[in-house]
Amino acid sequence: MTNQIIPSVKRRQIIELAESGKRMDGRSLTDLRKVEIKTNVVEKAEGSATVKFGDTYVIAGVKFEIGEPFPDTPNEGVMSVSAEFVPLASPGFETGPPDENAIELARVVDRGLRESKLLDTSKLCLIPGKKVWIAWVDIFILDHCGNLIDASSLASLCALLTSKLPKAEVVGDEVKILDEYAPVPLRAVPINITLAKIGDKLFVDPSLDEEEVMDCRLSVAFALDDQKQEKICAMQKGGVGTLSFEELLRAVEIAKVKSQELRKLLPSGEK
Amino acid sequence: MTNQIIPSVKRRQIIELAESGKRMDGRSLTDLRKVEIKTNVVEKAEGSATVKFGDTYVIAGVKFEIGEPFPDTPNEGVMSVSAEFVPLASPGFETGPPDENAIELARVVDRGLRESKLLDTSKLCLIPGKKVWIAWVDIFILDHCGNLIDASSLASLCALLTSKLPKAEVVGDEVKILDEYAPVPLRAVPINITLAKIGDKLFVDPSLDEEEVMDCRLSVAFALDDQKQEKICAMQKGGVGTLSFEELLRAVEIAKVKSQELRKLLPSGEK
Amino acid sequence: MTNQIIPSVKRRQIIELAESGKRMDGRSLTDLRKVEIKTNVVEKAEGSATVKFGDTYVIAGVKFEIGEPFPDTPNEGVMSVSAEFVPLASPGFETGPPDENAIELARVVDRGLRESKLLDTSKLCLIPGKKVWIAWVDIFILDHCGNLIDASSLASLCALLTSKLPKAEVVGDEVKILDEYAPVPLRAVPINITLAKIGDKLFVDPSLDEEEVMDCRLSVAFALDDQKQEKICAMQKGGVGTLSFEELLRAVEIAKVKSQELRKLLPSGEK
């Protein structure tokens, strides 16, 4: 993406429109595209969700597997987030192991989920130091029309929120998985909002056109802590442009408001 | 292979000759090339065989190793078939991990061996759920002059038929390998026959020239079941051409006859 | 390296100078460049050293980790030597897994250390057949200005000579690592000397210029055995030229003398 010659005509158009607060797809600078969430779309997964932000289309699935804890956290389960840019999603995607963009995406989503303390990993321990639940969160990008981070974060979140953990019985050193399920022990729920900077304007939920000409982007995840206070739990700048300090703080304020809007769309019962 | 421009002159010659039932190397359409089998060619392997179909030259070796069973078949040993197209076998082969052709070959050979129930994997269990014998069947293509599937299947079969399984003593959770051997527990013996379709003719045991201009190929494996009844145990179409339903059934009939012919060449004592 | 067109002008200059016993950097044919050794440069490693031969700059680090012994030496610890040609060291180095040059380098260093019986691996056993110390020796080439083998061997040697082994307590099948250290059980110390052959001359400690035009190189490692007798413990020819038998024996004699010179530079207390 970054290696392409910037289509300067398109950039000029986008900037000119933005002067009057408008965008090519008719949105205002702070509008999200239409967000659609479907959960439990893959019955064989313990949790799954598809999310659309306009034409951007992402699926996430959760599988639980028994494995070993990390040596430095023997009493905690493990969460592992991966993302694949499958090649049907964009003419620019190629087969092969994840590239730096897919790895960054997975790690940004992971940090949002992890730092919000969404998943109570201490409840995923089966035999301390030996056997714990591993929560595999796998993200597939199915149609890339911009703002993969927010769509992927939301899909992963919704897959986890609606997932079911198999019950297990521990007898000595053996774990027997039962044919029953419990809800997954979840806590504060992180919502990620990405803004693109183009010229001196900030664009919420950037489209692919906007991403192609942006200077840089900023992604900010907000979660509610134990006291229901709203806190920033993760942040990532991307792209080769710069941000002024004023822009940074303004972006964070906008993201906070938008995260509240998005939070309302979560599967019911969730905060 | 598929990427080459089809040498249309050669194809026309082959088809014209076939009109009068002949082939470029003097065979009739249903003749096998001269088949040569040598067994126990690598003393360090538990079983080994070289097979020639004309100039096509293949070696297969069997090694037994102790390993873990698959979780869903805790009482059964494991058979793993791999094939390498080593680069001395053809100017077109390259070094590197197996490509789709080598993988297809190994999997077709594997299915023939597996579906015939040749190897009684239940007899390869040492400690249920924990330790079983793994039978590694490794195929090396040494000279590629056409019809690798039949030569590789036969080499793998003969290597298994003449292989010896180390005896082992189980004491608690430990397995001690003894310096004695038992014959490998084998059952119905699969024979694979491949036919190439060129124009509207079927060519048994195609040569490299024929493969280069063929529309497609069909490989059929026959085995004798418990009642010594001859049954199809595996089948694979390859190549981008099509088969009519009549051609399919005709090919299967021819393959049956030829498999009986090839079966007679097996190391003595085998059915 | 070997794929470059040999700069024949430079080769002629080097040979002409050598006729009068001189080299481009002012050394005589048997002079080493200035050798600088610094140890304990990475405090988080159990042992570490940087070595300079002129501008050639190498770092080696030693880490001890608990792992499994090889099945055929259940009572011995393991030493593993790896080398990375990190890309800041030369415009010709590329990222990616070690190429044949890096692998040869690591294996030559490894053989010198191993065959001198430097490391008493029998003292690295914790639970026979189950748990032993693995000594990871990692070499990074930081600036490639010729003669990587000698600099890397010396850096690895010095890192091992100054390394400290964590003490460990074995209780049943568990190993507890204590916060104390013991010196590493070391024995005869190998010193490697490399000579380049250019025309009919032998050049000790070749520079990069000399390596680029050399016919071949010979590396010889000397160690003192139990009776303090000096012995050859490893040797490797590299490059596509040839050596006469007379040149071979002469090179070995020169290497012996130079190894004595280099041995004097070892961290004090070492033989």
Added chain:
Amino acid sequence: MDKKLITEDGRRLDGRRFDELRPIKFQIGVLKNADGSAYVEWGRTKILVGVFGPRESHPKHLAMPDRCLIRARYHMAPFSVEERKSPAPSRREIELSKVIREALEPAIFVELFPRTTIDIFAEVLQADGSTRCAAISTAALALADAGIPMRDLVSSVAVAKVDGNLVLDVMDIEDKLGDSDMPLAMMPSKNLITLIQMDGLLTNEEFAKSVELAKKGCMEVYAKQKEALDSHFRIASKEEV
């Protein structure tokens, strides 16, 4: 085999008759970026296929002077199966990619687009048996959606021998516990087979019957494919008005 796959009243575990397909729902044109796309829910098997091309071959040395290069990839999501699948392509996926390509290529007029490439990407989101057949049948629709000229659609279905009976459209448990599995693909209006594979133990007669049953199944899949195309292009042409 402990588990019975056929119930007392001669039905399969999901209630189907021996010669009955599962519910199959094709959707065409479901992706924005792909030149053509289709999605299927075939029982619980769910597959998304995207097609790109004809487009410039990359790397260039792959380009063929007299025809189009066809590439196909069959790929399973880690969460599509009971045990999480590692993301790296398995040997099974590599073989299936090859046979799927060989099943579709005979239907494409490859000589119309020299020096270009057509890429067919099938993503299995949930696997419950017959995934290669579902992928082939769905890819044919994605190719049509991309406007690629074809001799015919390709329709595919698998036949198994289960507790002694030949059954149509194999689901996962029938594949795992059954006695044979035979996927077949054909160009229905041409009556030509483009894929056949088989494993299990069948007499020549049983095999012939399996082939007949598969042919019947392919014809039914073909009808559903055409129905999906009709309704897709009817909607598409309305939208254009």
Added chain:
Amino acid sequence: MDKKLITEDGRRLDGRRFDELRPIKFQIGVLKNADGSAYVEWGRTKILVGVFGPRESHPKHLAMPDRCLIRARYHMAPFSVEERKSPAPSRREIELSKVIREALEPAIFVELFPRTTIDIFAEVLQADGSTRCAAISTAALALADAGIPMRDLVSSVAVAKVDGNLVLDVMDIEDKLGDSDMPLAMMPSKNLITLIQMDGLLTNEEFAKSVELAKKGCMEVYAKQKEALDSHFRIASKEEV
């Protein structure tokens, strides 16, 4: 959290005040082969950076007609951390390589060198926290040493929340046991941010304060960078005499 990171008398575990940097020692021009190089000892963090370029792009299809391609690699030595690190690049190293490139690229006049590549290689010899910040700050010096025209240096530092306090220049144990970590890089004389990442839980107000503290830290790093450049070029010009 069992371990206290702030002592009774309000100091950090290495005796620093909350807003105090660790000792930072830059050395410039330390490698023979690299076009530019720099080395830093930043507390116990030790990093060597080499720069090559502008040089011909390889493979050629990467070359861009209107600008220079910037590549960066962040790489850790196996012996740089407590547990030996496998030599294969980890996902963390791949992400950090990307953000480091994006932190440095805004400072480089890339349009001056069309069709070429500049490679920035950072080798972490010992890691004790804030390695990406140290790598960025040191790489800026290596770029300067290579004579590459820049808009400004890039200076970087991380701020953490530790036992309720915001602290400057995060060391390893503060990163691991602290409540948040926020690396920030900027072009100091332009007052523009080129990198920001954050994890942990911060209110908007705490975040704003973290940013202020990071800015102060960057300014101090900037002073040290300029000092290192001055003394390097003073020596270099003396040597030339």
Added chain:
Amino acid sequence: MDKKLITEDGRRLDGRRFDELRPIKFQIGVLKNADGSAYVEWGRTKILVGVFGPRESHPKHLAMPDRCLIRARYHMAPFSVEERKSPAPSRREIELSKVIREALEPAIFVELFPRTTIDIFAEVLQADGSTRCAAISTAALALADAGIPMRDLVSSVAVAKVDGNLVLDVMDIEDKLGDSDMPLAMMPSKNLITLIQMDGLLTNEEFAKSVELAKKGCMEVYAKQKEALDSHFRIASKEEV
């Protein structure tokens, strides 16, 4: 060392004298596709070598304007050793491929075939010591079979120190339990060494004696190589009549 490698009557475990080669049987021209090929049974060591070229270099950027590129690959079959070998090339195989190439290349008139490549592929079917020596000696015959102009054959053998004695042509158990191993290759009629490696502990004098013994062994291998060539070309010319 528990196991004695030399018997009471001064013989080695397979009955050989110290300076005796194992039975060596070369066959030339054993493959149809390769431009040149040879096979050896050297004691229980069995190696097949195929040579392709001079042929067009691929990828093209490897081509050298003034000479031929020589590539060599030493590769072991998984079933060639006691414990099954993983098919991926080991570090040992990569190093041996390099030294084998460097042992053979001096004998080839590389300047006669600019811009081309000669590939030498050695497949070890069974390994029982001295495989690199056997591979080199056999590859020389395969190169001759391919009609590639050579300065001389290359002949190779290894010498070990075993229970205090220097022995010729090392077999597996002597390599594993012996005190040293020294493979050497030479162009016999030129008296020039093209490969030497050594590990173990030898005084300079022992080393010199090892070299002498290896030279004697190479000369014997050379005789066998020429014999094989003679009989091959005698048969070949008869066949042509």
